[in-house]
Amino acid sequence: MTHHSPGESERGKASRGWRFAASGEQSGYEAVGTVRVVWAATAVVTVVFTVVAWFQFNALRYGLDTGVVVNVLWRLAHGYDSSTALTGSTYLADHPSLLLPALVPAAWLLGKWTVFLLLGLQAISVSTVAWSVWRVARAKGIECRSAFSLFLVTLLGSGAWFAAVGEFHMVDLALGPLAAAAANVAIGNYRRALVWATVAASVRIEIALVVVLMGLVWQKDSTDAGRRIAAAGLVVGIAIVGVALVAGASVLGEGASLGAHFGYVGTTPREVFGRGSTDPSVLWSQLTAKNAWFALFFWLASFGLYPALVGARRLLPAMPMIATPFLGSWAPADWYFEHYWHVLLVFGGLAAVEGFRSKGLSQQVQRLLLVGSATALWLVVGPMSNTLPSVWGLHLSARDVTAVEVSELVPPGVSASVNPELATVFADREHLWFLPRPFGCVGTASWLPTLPLLEGAKPPAFAVGVRSEIGDPGVRAALSEDYGVTKSVGRYSVWELVDPDSAGRRMRACASPAH
Numbered sequence: 333m334t335h336h337s338p339g340e341s342e343r344g345k346a347s348r349g350w351r352f353a354a355s356g357e358q359s360g361y362e363a364v365g366t367v368r369v370v371w372a373a374t375a376v377v378t379v380v381f382t383v384v385a386w387f388q389f390n391a392l393r394y395g396l397d398t399g400v401v402v403n404v405l406w407r408l409a410h411g412y413d414s415s416t417a418l419t420g421s422t423y424l425a426d427h428p429s430l431l432l433p434a435l436v437p438a439a440w441l442l443g444k445w446t447v448f449l450l451l452g453l454q455a456i457s458v459s460t461v462a463w464s465v466w467r468v469a470r471a472k473g474i475e476c477r478s479a480f481s482l483f484l485v486t487l488l489g490s491g492a493w494f495a496a497v498g499e500f501h502m503v504d505l506a507l508g509p510l511a512a513a514a515a516n517v518a519i520g521n522y523r524r525a526l527v528w529a530t531v532a533a534s535v536r537i538e539i540a541l542v543v544v545l546m547g548l549v550w551q552k553d554s555t556d557a558g559r560r561i562a563a564a565g566l567v568v569g570i571a572i573v574g575v576a577l578v579a580g581a582s583v584l585g586e587g588a589s590l591g592a593h594f595g596y597v598g599t600t601p602r603e604v605f606g607r608g609s610t611d612p613s614v615l616w617s618q619l620t621a622k623n624a625w626f627a628l629f630f631w632l633a634s635f636g637l638y639p640a641l642v643g644a645r646r647l648l649p650a651m652p653m654i655a656t657p658f659l660g661s662w663a664p665a666d667w668y669f670e671h672y673w674h675v676l677l678v679f680g681g682l683a684a685v686e687g688f689r690s691k692g693l694s695q696q697v698q699r700l701l702l703v704g705s706a707t708a709l710w711l712v713v714g715p716m717s718n719t720l721p722s723v724w725g726l727h728l729s730a731r732d733v734t735a736v737e738v739s740e741l742v743p744p745g746v747s748a749s750v751n752p753e754l755a756t757v758f759a760d761r762e763h764l765w766f767l768p769r770p771f772g773c774v775g776t777a778s779w780l781p782t783l784p785l786l787e788g789a790k791p792p793a794f795a796v797g798v799r800s801e802i803g804d805p806g807v808r809a810a811l812s813e814d815y816g817v818t819k820s821v822g823r824y825s826v827w828e829l830v831d832p833d834s835a836g837r838r839m840r841a842c843a844s845p846a847h
Contacts, residue, residue, distance in 0.1 A: 399755025636702035639687025
């Protein structure tokens with residue numbers, strides 16, 4: 333043990349180092365310079381993620397999820413409820429959250445800049461996961477260079493890239509707090525862990541469930557702390573359900589998330605539960621989805637497949653999030669991280685830490701396996717790969733001036749149906765649809781036409797899309813017979829409603845049970 337002279341100042345002690353131990357007691361010094369490098373790297377990558385996301389936004393690489401959240405925040409900030417034509421449901425019932433309403437004042441103040449606040453918060457949350465993994469690694473007694481390797485793989489790995497710049501997801505705002513909770517449990521600071529776990533649970537009802545499971549897993553380390561964390565997740569989850577009920581619809585109602593994922597079983601969660609109880613095998617019929625299995629391999633390999641599998645116990649709290657894409661039939665869930673693969677960014681890193689402690693190989697070999705597997709994943713299926721959807725690639729292009737020109741052709745505030753890529757551009761209005769809605773009935777593989785129509789919905793005053801991409805006969809008929817072309821800009825055409833009665837009949841026919 334190192335001793336200090338009685339006259340040594342507190343500043344002098346701090347300059348000699350920081351230290352972390354699993355028990356929370358001091359057991360060895362960490363050079364302050366190394367800790368500063370870790371913090372600096374986290375800050376730099378946070379800025380890089382934010383800038384790249386900004387370019388992605390300007391290049392129109394964001395649409396569905398980002399557009400929905402921005403539109404909902406705009407509606408709430410301007411005195412409307414969270415019902416949005418984009419999803420055809422009450423958003424706070426579809427994706428119950430306590431954090432989203434808390435962002436409404438910022439949305440009211442920032443206006444069109446709201447999306448940049450969201451992208452910045454997402455970048456901070458994703459990047460700080462790596463800092464927490466570093467703390468856990470040092471607390472578990474992993475030597476500095478190996479801990480730094482774990483830190484870099486978490487910070488710069490393809491998993492972090494997708495979570496930070498692929499799209500905006502509310503779930504991503506929980507990653508930093510989740511990792512902070514885990515890190516504080518590892519170093520014995522259970523009070524702080526409880527605070528961060530509570531913050532994470534407020535993001536979404538699904539994350540509240542994760543927090544409950546985290547607490548149950550942690551009972552082995554500290555029964556009292558584990559119970560408190562599990563109780564916090566349960567209390568916050570109940571509060572989120574209350575918010576959903578106040579928002580105007582039950583979380584088990586039409587259009588709720590669970591029903592959307594299990595649409596092949598039933599149209600609402602009640603139907604899903606009912607059919608699943610009589611024929612459980614139907615719930616497992618989607619497990620053969622090859623892309624979903626590849627997604628699991630992809631995420632584990634992002635943190636070093638070898639050590640992560642050894643520490644698989646740490647993945648247990650993420651199991652519900654992992655299972656949803658496997659069991660559900662929603663098409664985007666087959667890709668690498670839609671929607672809950674994000675959570676593996678936290679627990680994959682923790683599992684890798686556990687693997688380092690459990691395996692008998694030398695630290696050098698384990699570092700080579702970790703960094704090597706992460707690098708291979710980055711090169712083969714990372715952001716520079718042409719095997720990924722374009723939204724996850726690297727697109728540092730300038731602002732799309734065509735989109736700006738198109739937006740100026742549609743008067744502010746009027747209802748519109750637009751291509752998903754334009755959703756964030758037109759998000760500041762009460763009624764907004766994703767084209768081909770509300771006229772997409774048949775002839776398209778898109779899941780969008782299957783979304784319900786809001787009660788009393790009227791045909792949008794304008795439609796903006798790419799004529800060559802409109803393959804649905806119902807959409808073509810509506811645009812050619814009920815709308816007139818106002819102007820074409822680049823590849824986009826703007827149609828203005830000229831026959832509301834005919835368009836309304838067509839819209840209601842499209843939404844009828846026959847379709």
